[in-house]
Structures are given as structure tokens and as C-alpha cells.
Amino acid sequence: MKITTHLVSSPLHTPFVTALRTATHAESLLVEISDGSVSGWGESPQVWKVTGESLAGGQACVEGPISAALNGLGPDDLTEALRRVQNAAAGNYGAKAAVDVALHDLAARRRGQTLHGFLGSTVDTVPTDVTLSAGDADALAAAGRERVADGFDVLKVKVGTGDAAADVERVRRIRSAIGPGTRLRLDANQGWTRRDAVAAIRALEDCDIELVEQPVPAADLEGMAWITDRVSTPILADESVYDVRDLVAVIRHGAADMVNVKLAKCGGLATARTLLELAREHGVGTIVGSMMECQVGVGAAAALVSAYPTSAVNDLDAAWWLAESPVTGGIRYDGSLIHLPPAPGLGVTGLSA
Structure with a gap:
């Protein structure tokens, strides 16, 4: 499996204001996992006041310990892959979520199913x-x-x-x-x-x-x-x-x-x-x-x-x-x-x- 990360910034049509922050853009790390023919996608948003995780940190976690933990696994080893993702690093829940979702998405696509299916x-x-x-x-x-x-x-x-x-x-x-x-x-x-x-x-x-x-x-x-x-x-x-x-x-x-x-x-x-x-x-x-x-x-x-x-x-x-x-x-x-x-x-x- 090949893991690729993408940093994206998407404008909002209206500022989003809470007691913690004001946002005008959605800043996310997108994770793409490919088996060579199809790709699964996952996302880790940057929300400083809630998770405290940065895009740079999430990207480093995905490209570093998580990728290393998944090395050698095939695209059908979903249960073992998910276990390894959770054990690859402390914290970093957003990065783990992005890879977890991408793995699920890839597994569903390989079977020709919707993710909810x-x-x-x-x-x-x-x-x-x-x-x-x-x-x-x-x-x-x-x-x-x-x-x-x-x-x-x-x-x-x-x-x-x-x-x-x-x-x-x-x-x-x-x-x-x-x-x-x-x-x-x-x-x-x-x-x-x-x-x-x-x-x-x-x-x-x-x-x-x-x-x-x-x-x-x-x-x-x-x-x-x-x-x-x-x-x-x-x-x-x-x-x-x-x-x-x-x-x-x-x-x-x-x-x-x-x-x-x-x-x-x-x-x-x-x-x-x-x-x-x-x-x-x-x-x-x-x-x-x-x-x-x-x-x-x-x-x-x-x-x-x-x-x-x-x-x-x-x-x-x-x-x-x-x-x-x-x-x-x-x-x-x-x-x-x-x-x-x-x-x-x-x-x-x-x-x-």
C-alpha cells in the first residue's frame, strides 16, 4: 500500500465563530492510501483549540510511525492494520482517524461497496x-x-x-x-x-x-x-x-x-x-x-x-x-x-x- 498526504485549505462561505475560535477556512490533512488501482481517503482537521494537533504534526505522524507500522501489510489485512495504527504512536487521534478511515474506504472500494454498506x-x-x-x-x-x-x-x-x-x-x-x-x-x-x-x-x-x-x-x-x-x-x-x-x-x-x-x-x-x-x-x-x-x-x-x-x-x-x-x-x-x-x-x- 502506498500512503500519500495532502494539505488542503478550504474557504468557508460564512465565518464560523465559537467561544473558542473564529474560522474562515477549514484546514485539513487528507490521507490517500492506494493499492495501485484504487485509493481510500481519510481526513484529519486542524482545530488548535480542541485537539491541539497541527497539520504538520499529523503529517509527520502519518508519514513516520504510522507508515512504518503498516509496512509490509497488504490491503486486505484491515483488522491488523487498524490495530497497528492505534499502537503506532501516543495521542495523534486526528492522524490515526485519517488513516483508519482511508483503510476502511480502501477496503470498501476493493469490494465494490459503499462505505456505509x-x-x-x-x-x-x-x-x-x-x-x-x-x-x-x-x-x-x-x-x-x-x-x-x-x-x-x-x-x-x-x-x-x-x-x-x-x-x-x-x-x-x-x-x-x-x-x-x-x-x-x-x-x-x-x-x-x-x-x-x-x-x-x-x-x-x-x-x-x-x-x-x-x-x-x-x-x-x-x-x-x-x-x-x-x-x-x-x-x-x-x-x-x-x-x-x-x-x-x-x-x-x-x-x-x-x-x-x-x-x-x-x-x-x-x-x-x-x-x-x-x-x-x-x-x-x-x-x-x-x-x-x-x-x-x-x-x-x-x-x-x-x-x-x-x-x-x-x-x-x-x-x-x-x-x-x-x-x-x-x-x-x-x-x-x-x-x-x-x-x-x-x-x-x-x-x-
Whole structure:
């Protein structure tokens, strides 16, 4: 197998603003693994404030220890290849995810199957929410109306920007603008204190909030549990959970009602499946999320959801934000629906010209 890496930068049609960062481009490392006739693709996004992994570091990991670990394996040795990828280096979850997905994609293509078919599913559409970037109340209300008009029925609102009372007012304005028929979920991106979180969530109980994601810093599991015990709105762990060990800790602390599984956080499809199964066994709700990724990363996450249904609508709008895709082929959006391609694997045919 030949492993090739590609660094890509894709402009967004609208700046993406959260409590942690403002993004105008999606920066990713794409990994291509070829058997000489077909190629599988995977992606590792650069998100400094979440994973802390750089494109340069991911590229070095893929071209160094991971490539060395896969040396001598054939394209049909998927189980052993995935094991070697996870053991090739500490951390580097994004790099591992990119290679893991590329290996799965290659295996599916060699069998003439779609990736979701390879994972055991015939479902070719997956619904997603869409995020409203952080902003003032007027801008958020207008964006909420626009996204509903675009066909989205689940909106994710970025809060946690430093003023919990202002966050409450922004959410109220959005609910007033969009009416009662659209679901609202909040993402604080670790930006609240535990007391501000409880106060804000309680103040918004009449706004029918579906869930609140990562209200406090990732390491503060006691704080998450304190919040979860004091509000009726479900709490979703995101940055607190990377791998299986993290999810076990969340479960033991009773820190969250739900978990957001992301390929670039956990190291790929193999670990993601374990996380989803473990959460389900322990009564923890699930969604699959994305970072600022293109059709490669989001396509893999959507294929996972197709085969491993979650308990709530997933957070897979990342590629929707792209003004231009760095690849040809792959998933497409139709309002809130993601259409998985009928072509083998992820349906990606190569880099855009």
C-alpha cells in the first residue's frame, strides 16, 4: 500500500465563530492510501483549540510511525492494520482517524461497496443539525430564520462567550424568531462556570432546549456531574471524551446524559463504534459530530451513523459551510439531509482541480 498526504485549505462561505475560535477556512490533512488501482481517503482537521494537533504534526505522524507500522501489510489485512495504527504512536487521534478511515474506504472500494454498506447499512440518508455561529442577538435571530428557510429543523447555538445572561437573551431571541417547531440545542464549548451553566439552563427551560453541550471545561467532570444533577435538560459531553477511557470516566462520574463521538477525537471508525456501543450499553445517549471537515471526514461520520444509529440528530454540518470542496465526489446536502453517495467507499474521486 502506498500512503500519500495532502494539505488542503478550504474557504468557508460564512465565518464560523465559537467561544473558542473564529474560522474562515477549514484546514485539513487528507490521507490517500492506494493499492495501485484504487485509493481510500481519510481526513484529519486542524482545530488548535480542541485537539491541539497541527497539520504538520499529523503529517509527520502519518508519514513516520504510522507508515512504518503498516509496512509490509497488504490491503486486505484491515483488522491488523487498524490495530497497528492505534499502537503506532501516543495521542495523534486526528492522524490515526485519517488513516483508519482511508483503510476502511480502501477496503470498501476493493469490494465494490459503499462505505456505509461495508459497515453493514443500506440507509443512504442521514439528518444533521446546523450551527449558528456566536454573535449578537439580532444576527443570531436572522441566521436562525435563514437556516430554517434552508430546510434545517435542528439548530445548534453557540453560547459560552463570557456573559451567561447575554447568552440567555440571545437564545430567547432565536426561539422567538423561529417559533416552536424547530429544535434548539446549545453548545457552550467549555465557556461557562458550573453556576452560570445551571442558572442559564434553568432560565431557558421554557424555550424547549433539546440538550446543552460541554458547559464547563473538559477536565471538570465533577462540575459536569454537578450540573447534570441540577437541571432537567440533558447534558452532552464533547471535549471531555476522546477515547474509551474518557467515556468510562464520564459514566462513572455520572457527568453527562449523552456523548458526542467524533472521529478526529477518538482515532477513527474502529474506536468510534466501540464508544457508541459502550454508551448504549450504559444508557448514555449518543450523537456523532464533526469538526471543521470536508466531504471526506463528514462522509465517514455519516456512514458510521447510517450503520450505527444514534439517539439524537447528529452534528454533521461541517462540509455544508465550505464555499469550495477540496475533493470531488462524496456526500451532498439537501436541507437537513446528507445524501451518502452510491459509488464505492466514500465516493470521493480525487482532489479538486
